[in-house]
Amino acid sequence: MISISEAISIVKNNGKPLLKKTIKSVEKASGYILFEDVVSLINMPPFRQSAMDGYALNLHDSLSYNLVGEVKAGDGHQPNLKKGEAVRIFTGAPVPDSANAVMMQEKVESNGNSITIEHQIALEHNIRPLGEQVKAGNIALKKGTKLTPAAIGYLISLGITKVSVFKKPNIAIITTGNELIEAGQDLSYGKIYESNSKMLLSALYSLKFYDVTLNKVEDDYDKTVSALKKVINENDLVLITGGISVGDYDFVGSALKALEVEELFYKVKQKPGKPLFYGKKKNTQIFALPGNPAAALSCFYVYVYISLQKMMNREDLELSRVKAKSISNFEKKGDRPQFLKAIYNKGEVEILEGQNSSMLQTFALSNALVYASEEITKIEIGNTLEVIVLPI
Template sequence: MISISDAIYLVKENGKPLLKKTIKKVEKAGGYILFENIYSPINMPPFRQSAMDGYALNMHDALSYKLIGEVKAGDGHQLDLKKGEAVRIFTGAAVPDSANAVMMQERVIPNGNQITIEHQIALEQNIRPLGEQVKTGDIALKKGTKLTPAAIGYLISLGITNVSVFGKPNIALVTTGNELIEAGQKLTHGKIYESNSKMLLSALYNLKYYDVTLHKVQDDYAKTVSTLKTVIDNNDLVIITGGISVGDYDFVGKALNELDVEEQFYKVKQKPGKPLFYGKKKDTQIFALPGNPAAALSCFYVYVYITLQKMMNRNDLELPRVEAKSSSNFEKKGDRPQFLKAILKDGEVEILEGQNSSMLQTFALSNALVYAPETITIIKKGDTIEVIQLPV
């Protein structure tokens, strides 16, 4: 049994970027990481652009100007201004080449085809220069950039329609257990509704991983070996729930051993989620999570999340951790570090009742996990504690 810090270290060390390139439509590339530099095909802005509503001037020494026309956003015509002439102009419109400043309309007194400005202004004032954001051929975004909504908008503003990004992993979710039945079926004595696969599927979808297949295997050794061999051979990441403990019908560990999966660790000194397995076979990463739902989800956020980030070549490997003041009292039983379901709000965190690893009701209300190390036995109201922020 290893420590949490050692387990996290091994997950980080053994995870690798997938390094597989895929082409995505820009508008569908949100959350992906750029596989290569993107070079701007145009200047942005592609013309000298007015930064505000006002008047474009060909400046001279006097404060009065002759008004000779108007330029709206989208107009393509060029007006030729002589010294002492001006045109009405609007935000985003192309400034005529012969104009050398834009005076905001609040500082102008119009009078028919004449205007008077309140004061002189500097050359090029209120004009966005050609290529102010980026010039043709310059790097618009570097390889490794995460495509946020702002990045998507920026790329589309450059006329870019497709991007090369790091491909996301193929993921298999495997659940084990004779007692499990699908929701919607009649619940007979001794059976329970299987929730882990849909819970983890939802967590993956929430993180924008959609290439996921679900697999169910009964508590049968030969079938477990066969199913695991298939998913390991055909996926980048395999997540198994249940069957990893030491019961007579827990066949996952034996099956992984027969399939020559390289074990990195089995069992972590933590609560919930002690019977956690992590290994790999060639380039496939494999996690066997505990069958108890709250334990499985905790392990997903603490460990599997890191592997997903590594596969996508991201730098922020772990979920954000912050310090917050406890708004409740809690007594930790046992000597293992614990991840406690909690609600974080306005710098305070409430540790919830019902921390049992088989219970999801408390987790359903949580937006955070409090990390209580083994050195802490009592958390008092007002204590500063470490909190892991969960994805929302």
């Protein structure tokens, strides 16, 4: 059995970036990382653009101008202004080449066919220059940039429809247990509804990992070996829930050994989630998570999250950890470090009741995990605690 810090270090050191390229349509690329630089094919803006509603001027010494027309957003005509002439103009409209400033409408007095401005203004005032954001041929976004909604909007504004991005991992979730049935079926005596696979699927979706398959295997050695062999060969990451303990019908450990999966660690000194397995075969990362739902999800956020970030070649591998003042008292049992379900808000953290590893009700209310180290035996109101902020 190893420590939490050792386990985290092993996951970090054994994970590898996928470094595979795929092409995505821009509108479906949110959350992906650019595989290569994106070069703009156009200037943005593609013309001199008015920054506000007002009047485009061909400046001269007087404050009075002759009004000779109007330019709206989307207009394609080019009025030719002489010195002392102006056109009404609107935000985003193309500024005529013959205009050299825009005066906001609040500082203009209209007199029918002429206007008077409050004061002289500087050349190019209130005009967005051609290529102010990016010029044609220049890099719009660099390789390694995460595509946020703003980045998606920016690329589409440049007319870019497809991008080259780092491929996300193919992931398989495999559940074991003869007692498990699908929600919606009649719940006969001795059966429980299987929730771990959908819980982990939801966690992956929330992190924008969508290439996920769900698999179920009976508590049978040969069937476990066959199912695991298939998903290990076909995926970059395999998450197994249940069957990793040492019961008579827990076949995952022996099946992984038969498939010559390299064991990197098995069992971590922690609560919940002690019977956690991490290994690899060739380039496939494999986690055998505990069957208890709260333990499985805790291990996902502490360990699997790191593996996912490493695969995507990201620098921030762990979830954010902050310090917070406890507003709860809590008596820690046993000598293992614990991850406690909690609610974090504005520098304070509340440790919730119901910390059993088989219970999800408390986890459903949580937005954080308090890390209670081995040395901590009791938490009192006012204590400063280390808090892992969950991505929910």
